[in-house]
Amino acid sequence: MTETYQVVIVGGGFAGVAAARDLGRKGIEVLLIDKNNYHQFQPLLYQVATSQIGVSEVSRPLRAIFHRRRSVRVLTDEVTAVDAAAHTVTTVDGTTYRGEILVLAAGAEPNFFNTPGAQEHAYPLYSLLDATRLGGAMVNLLDRSDRESAGAGSVNIVVVGGGPTGVETAGAIAENIKYVVPGYFSTALAARCHVHLVDLVPSVLGAFSVKSQTYARKHLIKAGVRLHMGTGVTEVRDDGVTLADGTTIPSKIVVWAGGLKAGDILSGSGLPQGRGGRIDVRADLTAPHVDGVYVLGDAANITDARGAHLPQLGSVAQQSGAWAARNIHADLTGGTREPFRYTDKGYMAMVGRGAAVAEIGRKRVQMQGPLAFIAWLGVHVALLSGARQKASALLSWADDYLTHTRSHVVLGHPEVAPKE
Structure with missing residues (x-):
C-alpha cells in the first residue's frame, strides 16, 4: 500500500x-x-543527564507543535x-x-570511528534515552561507591571528545562532583571522584579561537577536570579505557562525545x-x-x-x-529555488557555572566568562520549542545556578547501570 x-x-x-x-x-x-512522537533539543541533553534540567524541558510532543497546522500529519x-x-x-x-x-x-x-569496545561499552549522548541512561548510570555509580569503604579507589568518569558536547558534559559532571556530591553524599566521596576529558586533538574546542580554547582549558582544570589532549582512545572496556600513549584509565562510565x-x-x-x-x-x-x-x-x-x-x-x-x-x-x-543563505550566529560552549565562551557572528566577536554565559542562555532559550519549555528551563537554570542544588531527579535502575 x-x-x-x-x-x-x-x-x-x-x-x-x-x-x-x-x-x-x-x-x-x-x-x-x-x-519518536516528540521533538528533542539535543544541545541540552547533557544537562538532562546531570539533572540541571528535566526531560520535559528539552522535549515537546510533535503533535502539540502542529496541532494548529491541519495540513501537517505527524506519524510515529x-x-x-x-x-x-x-x-x-x-x-x-x-x-x-x-x-x-x-x-x-x-x-x-x-560515530565511534571503529574504536574497539566503544559501541558496546560507551554511553553516547544524542537522544533522550541516551541522556536518561547516562544519568541513571551515574546515580547508580555514586550510590554503589557511597557504600564502599573510605579507603576505596578513585571513581572515574571519562568523557571522550573535546568539542562543545564533550567540554559541556565534562564541565557539568565536574561541577556536580564539586558542589552536589558533597551535599548529597559526602566530601569523602567527592574527593574520590574525577572527570577525565580525552581527545586526539591537542586542544579543547578545536573550532574556536586560541583565546576561547585557553579560557575553556583553564576553567575545566579549575573545576577539576583532568585533560588528556593529543592522545586518542584505542579501546573502551567495561572497566575503563586505553589511550594511544599506553595510559589506562579505570572507569565504569565512558561518555562518548567523539563525533x-x-x-x-x-x-x-x-x-x-x-x-x-x-x-x-x-x-x-x-x-x-x-x-x-x-x-x-x-x-x-x-x-x-x-x-x-x-x-x-x-x-x-x-x-x-x-x-x-x-x-x-x-x-x-512554479517558482524558482534560491541558494541557501545562512545567517552565521557563531559558536558557543558552556564551560560551567557563570563560565562560557562565545564567538558571535561571521566576524566572530569574542566573549568569555559571565557575558558569554548570559549569551549562551539567551540563544538556547530562543532555540527551545514551546513557551512552556522556555519558561521551565529558565526557572531550572535560576534554581541551579543561584544555588548548589539539583531540583530534577534522575532515577538509578539496574537496566541502566554501568555495563559490567
Whole structure:
C-alpha cells in the first residue's frame, strides 16, 4: 500500500520541524515521520543527564507543535528504507509513503570511528534515552561507591571528545562532583571522584579561537577536570579505557562525545554519500543527481555562499529547514529555488557555572566568562520549542545556578547501570 502526499519529511529534529511548520502555514499537505512522537533539543541533553534540567524541558510532543497546522500529519513510525529516485520511504510495517517532494532530515548517530569496545561499552549522548541512561548510570555509580569503604579507589568518569558536547558534559559532571556530591553524599566521596576529558586533538574546542580554547582549558582544570589532549582512545572496556600513549584509565562510565555520522538509512537511499556518510547537497539544499529531494540538518553536508562547509549545529539545521520550505513552496507553485543563505550566529560552549565562551557572528566577536554565559542562555532559550519549555528551563537554570542544588531527579535502575 502506498500513501501519497505533497511533501514527505523524514525526521522531527530542528530541520524537519522547521520545514514542516513553514509548509503547514502555507497549507501544503505534509507527512512528518519520526520514530519518536516528540521533538528533542539535543544541545541540552547533557544537562538532562546531570539533572540541571528535566526531560520535559528539552522535549515537546510533535503533535502539540502542529496541532494548529491541519495540513501537517505527524506519524510515529520508523523508516526502514528510502528510495530517493521514487520519492518514497517505507516503514517497519511495510507501508510506503510517497511525496511529490521528499525531505530527508533524519539526523545523525554517534560515530565511534571503529574504536574497539566503544559501541558496546560507551554511553553516547544524542537522544533522550541516551541522556536518561547516562544519568541513571551515574546515580547508580555514586550510590554503589557511597557504600564502599573510605579507603576505596578513585571513581572515574571519562568523557571522550573535546568539542562543545564533550567540554559541556565534562564541565557539568565536574561541577556536580564539586558542589552536589558533597551535599548529597559526602566530601569523602567527592574527593574520590574525577572527570577525565580525552581527545586526539591537542586542544579543547578545536573550532574556536586560541583565546576561547585557553579560557575553556583553564576553567575545566579549575573545576577539576583532568585533560588528556593529543592522545586518542584505542579501546573502551567495561572497566575503563586505553589511550594511544599506553595510559589506562579505570572507569565504569565512558561518555562518548567523539563525533557524529549520518544514520544508516541514507546508505540504501541511492544518494551518493560524502564526509561523515552525509549527502553533499547542492546550494539550494537539494540532493545531487535526483530532482525533488532535499537533505537537511545533520544528514547533509551544507556549504555557505563562499563554499565553506557549515558545522552540524542546531541553528544550521533550523535555518536549512526554513529555507527548504521556501524552495519547496516554489517547486509546488512554479517558482524558482534560491541558494541557501545562512545567517552565521557563531559558536558557543558552556564551560560551567557563570563560565562560557562565545564567538558571535561571521566576524566572530569574542566573549568569555559571565557575558558569554548570559549569551549562551539567551540563544538556547530562543532555540527551545514551546513557551512552556522556555519558561521551565529558565526557572531550572535560576534554581541551579543561584544555588548548589539539583531540583530534577534522575532515577538509578539496574537496566541502566554501568555495563559490567
